[in-house]
Amino acid sequence: MSKEKYHFIGVGGAGMSVVAQLFFARGWQLTGSDQNDSANLKKLRELGIHCWVGTRPQLITSEMTVVYSSAIHPDNPEFAAAKAAGCKFLHRSQALALASADCKFVAVAGAHGKTTTSGMLAQTFSQLGADPSFAVGGVVRHYQTGAHLGKGDYFIAEADESDASFLNYRPQVAIITNIEPDHLDNYGSAEKFEQAFFDFTNCIKPGGTVILCTDDPGCCRLLARLRSPQGAAADQKSKIQMLGYGIKNPPAGLDRFCQVKPQEEEPASVSAEFILGEESTTVRLPMPGQHNLLNAAAVFLAAQVAGFSGSEISQALGDFAGTARRFETKGEVGRIRVIDDYAHHPTEVEALMHQAREAAVTGRVLALFQPHLYSRTRNFASRFASALDLADQVIVCDIFGAREDPIPGVTSQIITDKMQHGSYLPDRDTAARLLAEAAQPGDLILTVGAGDVTAAGAVILRTLEQRFAQ
Template sequence: MKAPIHFVGIGGAGMSGIARILLARGVEVSGSDAKDSRTVLALRAQGARIELGHAASHLGNAQTLVVSSAIKPDNPELVEAKARGITVLHRSQALASLMVGRRAACIAGTHGKTSTTSMLTVALQHCGLDPSFAIGGDLNESGANAHHGSGDVFVAEADESDGSFLVFEPAVAVVTNVEADHLDHHGTVEAYVGVFDSFVQRIEPDGVLIACVDDPGSAALADRAEKLGVRVRRYGADGPDARILSYTPVETGGLAVVEIDGQRVEVRTAVPGSHMAANAIGALLAGLELGAPLDGLLAGLAAFGGVRRRFEFKGVSGGVRLYDDYAHHPTEVAAALTAARPVAGDGRLLVIFQPHLYSRTREFSVQFGEALGLADEVVVLDVYGAREDPMPGVTGAVVADAVTLPEGAVHYEPSFDRVPGLVAGLVKPGDLVLTMGAGDVTMLGPEIIAAL
């Protein structure tokens, strides 16, 4: 793709990464987005022409238009592109074209994709390799979500939410877990599981599936793949290829003892939680399959500083520490709070949770309530609708009502403006506050620190 390319919604996590790589390859890039952001400013600095708002004239001289599933058919730039007969690519198709000629390592799963992709990327870099990568979050090390590397490896987060990862042909595929989600698109649990079966069938003939067998869905997928003749490597507490013998929280990170291919090694992580240790071991197996040395990979994983919005430390004020996390599914919420508990130490754990999507809130309100019950105090905001229209009776209150904590420990607060003051009145020195959700709840962090 050398002709000019235009992105609708260029500031999005997936779109901006592709644009960043194309710019590094010398392609003329333009785009549009609803508002300015740090990402938009960074792309402009790299040479992209970006307009705010959406209009047919923004298309300019583009020969290809890239869209995501979030772009509606009546978008004026999409309508104009079709009228001109310009090639229209889905984001995943554009990403797949960047992988041509490179060994692709694609990380999929309901949870942990971004963290595992990031861990593998940093570990390979630590080994002296220079992989290209496209991740759904910004690495703390570089502040970037994508990079055009000089090496022959391309590491990519593979998004199952709309089935678009079925355009990839990985040499190495990692599946962290398979658990019901995105039913607004897939319709049924069976259809959601089925898309992972189709993904596995896209693995190159001499490729490998790396699966976490601690998760029933991923373990079953591995068994089905093996019957189809796919080579499979399994990791987890019962993983025959990489068996996790123990996990110990260490300050704000952890230490896992792992037996891998008959050799006992220590896997250190600077990010907390046994789920993060499992992600690191999936990345370790992928790195070995790509030919990287074990010692270098272990050193790289130990040095991995995390991803923005994945238990990201935001600051401390009045003896209260504030972290921010992207968790937006009950399993992710439970994992994040379990990881946060030893970090909180003797202090209390207070979570500010923003439900994401009306459909997900409706489907999983009870499970969200159970997961949030792992905190000491909970503030629930209203639903961040994202691409969905409101649904009657579906608000943050249905989650707050389901939280399994004593009366007085759960607060439903639909007003953003009131949250910082509310939190300031609830906490005391030594407590840990965690803002959580996939929406704009992250914006509350600085305001809470100021209120404290």
């Protein structure tokens, strides 16, 4: 057991709790704190980790290494006490890199799709007998956890681009699902956002592999830059393999390409032919959506790099149980289904609406959307409006600010003002009850967003139960 002591500030967060579990699994000494009690804190306590609610700066000692995320402000009492005591500090990404030392690191990056792809990758490698360690920013339903310390050589993790912390990783394989501008509050411009992904490819170990979705224009621009002799790291790029996947025809510059040819889509499944060179493999996923086929293609290529055959990978992908808060059924009352989803970027919301339309068959799609971050709401209000208008009825509640302070003049109404049939109602639970009252048998109700909107599902189900009990 390591003699070094670690203290996690904000340990109840999805990402931080995963890293804490990995440290604990390695036998390292740690404590943790968070502002609010939660299911994550309860799970950590059940493992035997000493966690507390609130701040206890008096418990911070100089021999501790403090693990923190970008959500922790310098004026946090424990953070300030650690500074005063001369403690060492590790950002969450650095801590994750430490926990994954000596592993074949597979990092999944992209503005969206990371959690589903990394969860799919973790379960697929496990089904194939690789027993990987993984750190996923959501619960992989097959495991009912987002963290696992396996006995195999592989470590699979999401690579968070929001604050450029993914530049702390040194992956053997890097998957980039897309490079759509986001987090402009941090980067300032789309150009700087794309530069971060170019810098991320510099972090790949020599002899490693980058896997790109070439249906995404940002990934295509990155590929062209990587292959350019003027690239800032052209010598490094000559030492890595460049693979691509997509439904559209591939651009030039790839070493190998997986062509995805969609075949059949049903309310609960989707299938396609994956063509890699001369080999064609049929893949059927137990979930709808062409975006999930693209996620599966990234996993297919990563598993091929690891030495598995197409037929083996296809069978494993067919068993994927999904990740929590990704089109997750919360319940059904009176033939009205309630679905929860983490979508918080316009492209994700648009894909979700298409998926919901397919799942609803002849019923309507009703949605409760909670924007995440004031800056994202301001930057993408028009795109959110267009995506949400794909539903039949939408209520948008107040913004979940997370790490941000309010921006004057920025409310959820800047989205609904641009919508044809959306309405703004600040209170989340009142909005949930209204949608439950409006729903009819055969309809599908979505709760959408990266904040606490997931709790609205229970409100909707209770309201439906009361309504149909009458």
